[in-house]
Amino acid sequence: MGRSPCCDEISVKKGPWTQEEDEKLIDYINKHGHGNWGTLSKRADLNRCGKSCRLRWTNYLRPDIKRGKFTDEEERVIINLHSVLGNKWSKIAAHLPGRTDNEIKNFWNTNIRKKLLKMGIDPETHKPRTDYNHLMNLSNLLGMSNIGNTFSNNPLGFQPDITHLAKMQLLQNMLQIMNTNNSFGNMGNYPYNPLGNITPSLNPFNLFLNGTNTIQTKDPLVLSGGEEYNMIPSLYSHGQSEDTSKGGSSLESVDYSKMRNISCENQEENLLPSLVASSPRISTFNQMESCNKAQMSIDESPSNTTFDDWEKFLDDESNGSYWKELLDLTSTSASQISW
DNA sequence: AAACTACACAACCGCTTTAGT
């Protein structure tokens, strides 16, 4: 299993490919196929490393490569697959005809990743972020936006969707924490109690209610989600649209039901927008496959945009009293946890 | 207009896996 000989031992050209080089490579492969990449570079009169030739061909020159922006549906597929497969770009790419692993990886790192972070979702675990600094920032944001809303002229310049976003994130994070309450009750399994140094009177939910942050910590507190909690709301949980599943899309059919760790028995009770596995990579595929596909809502709920359902869910109630009620409820539940 | 910044994407690097002997 030795390493392949390094190209820099030979004096080969590096850096961006010229049009002339591209033409030589395309011309050669069209006539002879690529065969051995190492010998190809010499035969095609390219002063390039074989690896470089292969990469240029597979990532750029191949005729079946799909160019242009990723569609919403492609984005959704990528996110869903990533939640199951992790950074297995080539495996993800296998489900997106015409897209290369490199392209998907770049798209993820420059686009989706940031988008998820902004929404309070950890792009690695696909769980809501639960570090307290993040929650406190949201809390402050909410508090400030409430102040802003009391003035007709909105001196802080907050836009409604900022408030909206902050609420969405708060809700997610609260649900995440509530879902982990079993773990808190059994902290013996954890190396430390993440909330051990917060006194009961400083129940974070009470702080969120007021939009204030009175906890002073030097270091960020990180909550461990543990392995046991079940379902969390997802902002991107829809699988393919109906159109796709009927073959209306060029995307290869993806059977998410075989990939996800979904707690089937709780499925019917859940009134929240559709859900995604909270810790998919922890679960085994056996568990995933034990779920009856018929119980899955993910492939049966077409959505125009990735986040529509969550937004509808949040928009359905008038803001103030609803959120107060919800937060009160959440606070009560949370207080039963040993803070 | 110049300098700076952020972003997108192509390409490289080095490790792992696969296939052939």
Add this chain to the structure above:
DNA sequence: AACTAAAGCGGTTGTGTAGTT
């Protein structure tokens, strides 16, 4: 089974460009 070369893969870096100050 052991070894090697080639291919595959994922993380990282470099570069061009658009947007902002």
